[in-house]
Amino acid sequence: MARVGILTGGGDCPGLNPVIRGVVRKGLLLGYEIVGIKNGWKGLVENETVPLDLESVSGILSKGGTILGTSRTNPYKKEGDAQKVKDNFKKIGLDALIAVGGEDTLGVANKLAKEGLNIVGVPKTIDNDLSATDYTFGFDTAINIAMECIDRLRTTAESHHRIMVVEVMGRHAGWIAIESGIAGGADVILIPEKPIDIEEVCEILKKKHSRGKIFSIVTVAEGAQFKEGQMVLQEQKLDAFGHVRLGGIADTLAEEIEKRTGYETRVSVLGHIQRGGTPTAFDRILGTRFGVKAIGLVKDRKFGRMVALSGTKIIDVALDEAVKALKTVDMELYETAAVFFG
Numbered sequence: 271m272a273r274v275g276i277l278t279g280g281g282d283c284p285g286l287n288p289v290i291r292g293v294v295r296k297g298l299l300l301g302y303e304i305v306g307i308k309n310g311w312k313g314l315v316e317n318e319t320v321p322l323d324l325e326s327v328s329g330i331l332s333k334g335g336t337i338l339g340t341s342r343t344n345p346y347k348k349e350g351d352a353q354k355v356k357d358n359f360k361k362i363g364l365d366a367l368i369a370v371g372g373e374d375t376l377g378v379a380n381k382l383a384k385e386g387l388n389i390v391g392v393p394k395t396i397d398n399d400l401s402a403t404d405y406t407f408g409f410d411t412a413i414n415i416a417m418e419c420i421d422r423l424r425t426t427a428e429s430h431h432r433i434m435v436v437e438v439m440g441r442h443a444g445w446i447a448i449e450s451g452i453a454g455g456a457d458v459i460l461i462p463e464k465p466i467d468i469e470e471v472c473e474i475l476k477k478k479h480s481r482g483k484i485f486s487i488v489t490v491a492e493g494a495q496f497k498e499g500q501m502v503l504q505e506q507k508l509d510a511f512g513h514v515r516l517g518g519i520a521d522t523l524a525e526e527i528e529k530r531t532g533y534e535t536r537v538s539v540l541g542h543i544q545r546g547g548t549p550t551a552f553d554r555i556l557g558t559r560f561g562v563k564a565i566g567l568v569k570d571r572k573f574g575r576m577v578a579l580s581g582t583k584i585i586d587v588a589l590d591e592a593v594k595a596l597k598t599v600d601m602e603l604y605e606t607a608a609v610f611f612g
């Protein structure tokens with residue numbers, strides 16, 4: 271009987287449990303034994319596993335987060351850890367491993383696959399910034415949460431005649447900001463792909479004011495930057511994968527808007543609330559389809575590949591493709607959003 275491992279790495283997101291459920295359910299039908307690796311790559315470094323059977327995946331479809339736990343451990347960052355991963359892969363008796371993650375987790379998966387391990391990747395991230403897939407699960411839930419927050423902030427902004435600056439996640443891509451902003455009817459949307467021109471932002475807000483719209487919503491991506499300026503970093507700290515921790519641009523932006531326009535301005539940083547809670551139907555279905563396809567790739571011995579969404583079809587692509595470049599917001603979408611700014 272083949273033994274197949276599954277791990278979830280990087281930031282969690284709604285839709286991970288549907289993937290695990292899909293892998294286990296289809297895997298058992300194929301006669302495989304499924305082993306859960308705990309806490310991402312950390313679990314393979316430390317040999318921490320849990321058996322996965324029908325019972326373990328019962329009732330998890332609607333649950334956010336991941337029943338396996340996660341970490342931002344990168345085994346290539348610490349001398350000897352990558353070797354430990356390979357040794358434990360053998361010790362656990364894995365015939366194949368399904369790695370569910372974003373660019374970091376899949377980057378590690380790609381390296382290990384090149385070094386000879388049988389690995390299949392599944393893309394996940396609320397940021398939707400992975401090339402080679404049209405959508406990642408987690409994103410739809412995140413934009414729906416952000417949209418609901420914008421709707422709620424609008425009513426209080428209106429009552430108090432205020433500007434509300436809403437900061438959303440997304441790292442160096444503006445997908446969450448642009449899509450939640452369009453859906454929530456934001457008056458200005460600021461994304462990393464377009465440096466912020468503070469004068470232009472204030473002009474837009476003043477123009478709206480002069481037309482009688484005495485409140486506005488400004489949606490800003492955490493990775494947005496001012497023109498010729500420095501990115502605003504949260505305590506300048508790095509995470510375990512070596513990325514800067516973003517966050518905090520909304521405060522600087524709000525201060526500047528209030529100073530330049532005289533309008534009372536408040537800030538809401540949505541933070542991890544965008545990653546929490548129950549997945550939308552879209553994310554449950556995409557996660558399920560990815561999980562079932564991933565174990566299918568194991569069956570067909572298509573290693574070094576990643577499942578992906580192309581239009582309405584689930585396909586597989588080389589892991590190399592997936593981690594090659596960041597998928598950023600296309601300007602056509604931005605132009606659609608911009609129709610509603612002025």
Ligand code: F6P
Binds near residue numbers: 281395439441509516
């Ligand atoms: O990549 C997903 C994400 O939520 C980003 O949008 C955000 O910048 C980052 O993770 C936050 O990471 P952490 O959970 O380590 O604070």
